Amino acid sequence: MSKHSLPPGVVSGKDYLTLLKSCKEGGYALPAVNVVGTDSINAVMEAAAKNNADVILQLSNGGAEFYAGKGMKDGFQAKVLGAVSAAKHVHLLAAHYGICVVLHTDHANKKLVPWVEALLDHGEVFYKETGKPLFTSHMLDLSEEDIDFNLSECARLLKRMVKIDMSIEIELGVTGGEEDGVGSDEIDNDKLYTQPEDCLKAYEILAPIGHFSLAASFGNVHGVYKPGNVKLRPEILKNAQELVQKTKNTGENPLDLVFHGGSGSEKAQIEQALGCGVFKMNIDTDTQFAFAQGVGKFVLANEKAFKYQIDPENGTPYKKFYDPRKWLREGETAMIARLDEAFADLKSAGKSLALKKSDVMAA
Numbered sequence: 001m002s003k004h005s006l007p008p009g010v011v012s013g014k015d016y017l018t019l020l021k022s023c024k025e026g027g028y029a030l031p032a033v034n035v036v037g038t039d040s041i042n043a044v045m046e047a048a049a050k051n052n053a054d055v056i057l058q059l060s061n062g063g064a065e066f067y068a069g070k071g072m073k074d075g076f077q078a079k080v081l082g083a084v085s086a087a088k089h090v091h092l093l094a095a096h097y098g099i100c101v102v103l104h105t106d107h108a109n110k111k112l113v114p115w116v117e118a119l120l121d122h123g124e125v126f127y128k129e130t131g132k133p134l135f136t137s138h139m140l141d142l143s144e145e146d147i148d149f150n151l152s153e154c155a156r157l158l159k160r161m162v163k164i165d166m167s168i169e170i171e172l173g174v175t176g177g178e179e180d181g182v183g184s185d186e187i188d189n190d191k192l193y194t195q196p197e198d199c200l201k202a203y204e205i206l207a208p209i210g211h212f213s214l215a216a217s218f219g220n221v222h223g224v225y226k227p228g229n230v231k232l233r234p235e236i237l238k239n240a241q242e243l244v245q246k247t248k249n250t251g252e253n254p255l256d257l258v259f260h261g262g263s264g265s266e267k268a269q270i271e272q273a274l275g276c277g278v279f280k281m282n283i284d285t286d287t288q289f290a291f292a293q294g295v296g297k298f299v300l301a302n303e304k305a306f307k308y309q310i311d312p313e314n315g316t317p318y319k320k321f322y323d324p325r326k327w328l329r330e331g332e333t334a335m336i337a338r339l340d341e342a343f344a345d346l347k348s349a350g351k352s353l354a355l356k357k358s359d360v361m362a363a
């Protein structure tokens with residue numbers, strides 16, 4: 001049994017910090033998987049349980065909207081209620097998978113600040129009812145704005161979040177690539193790399209208020225590009241950690257760093273990032289592709305079942321092939337296989353802090 005342990009289920013507040021500490025001390029990180037519905041959510045929890053690992057589930061505003069249903073007329077309301085609904089699904093089920101789950105929302109730029117604030121309205125109600133926040137943390141990505149605005153806005157929301165045991169994730173420097181409308185074309189190269197001085201500034205402003213994690217740009221991009229197009233420079237993370245440690249007289253790796261755009265990264269560079277205090281690596285593109293491949297393979301192998309309920313030539317009924325449980329499950333199992341790889345790359349397999357039934361009985 002590891003020296004830290006936690007009750008299984010959604011973690012927040014002090015328990016979340018325990019989980020982070022365990023990651024950084026143990027030199028491993030948790031995959032943060034973007035989900036869009038119960039299929040992907042359940043696949044991620046199943047993969048975590050299979051690997052005896054803890055995991056981060058996150059929704060983008062688009063993912064949340066999809067969760068509520070594309071047919072909902074009020075798109076803003078769908079983004080809010082979809083996220084709330086997904087979070088409640090996870091609160092109900094996570095403990096039964098026997099693992100710890102961090103619940104998080106992904107990128108929110110200036111236009112989406114009202115989305116985060118609406119989620120906090122719901123989070124405050126949930127906290128009153130249960131003593132727990134709805135989400136472990138929300139991300140505010142104001143990296144396209146100037147840094148003073150970015151940090152003052154993060155500080156304003158963090159003040160509200162700490163009252164309900166929440167954390168914030170912020171971004172400094174712009175991570176390139178396509179994800180919910182953040183493009184990389186017109187950004188000059190300097191901006192792809194976060195400056196250590198800016199990380200120090202963030203630490204000085206936010207650490208006195210509450211807990212924050214930091215998505216720093218070190219050449220990472222969203223999505224998958226041709227090999228060689230991504231030049232990761234994890235030494236940038238190291239420099240930021242060292243500057244904060246030296247200036248603020250902290251322990252080693254004081255910043256809790258997040259690696260955005262983890263899909264398609266080389267294994268050696270992932271390993272290097274792990275040594276620099278990265279506890280979370282976002283993965284979306286690769287798990288999307290895995291899900292699609294699983295479904296696609298099945299459809300191509302059983303083409304007739306997707307055209308006819310009953311074979312027009314020999315009368316074979318195809319119900320057991322077109323039943324959505326059949327082909328959606330193919331997507332889920334392919335996604336789980338890709339996540340097996342992620343847990344191995346991030347060294348988090350076998351490291352779940354969740355108390356097992358057998359531990360409770362032995363104690």
Ligand SMILES: [Zn+2]
Pocket residue numbers: 107175179222260261282
């Ligand atoms: Zn991102």
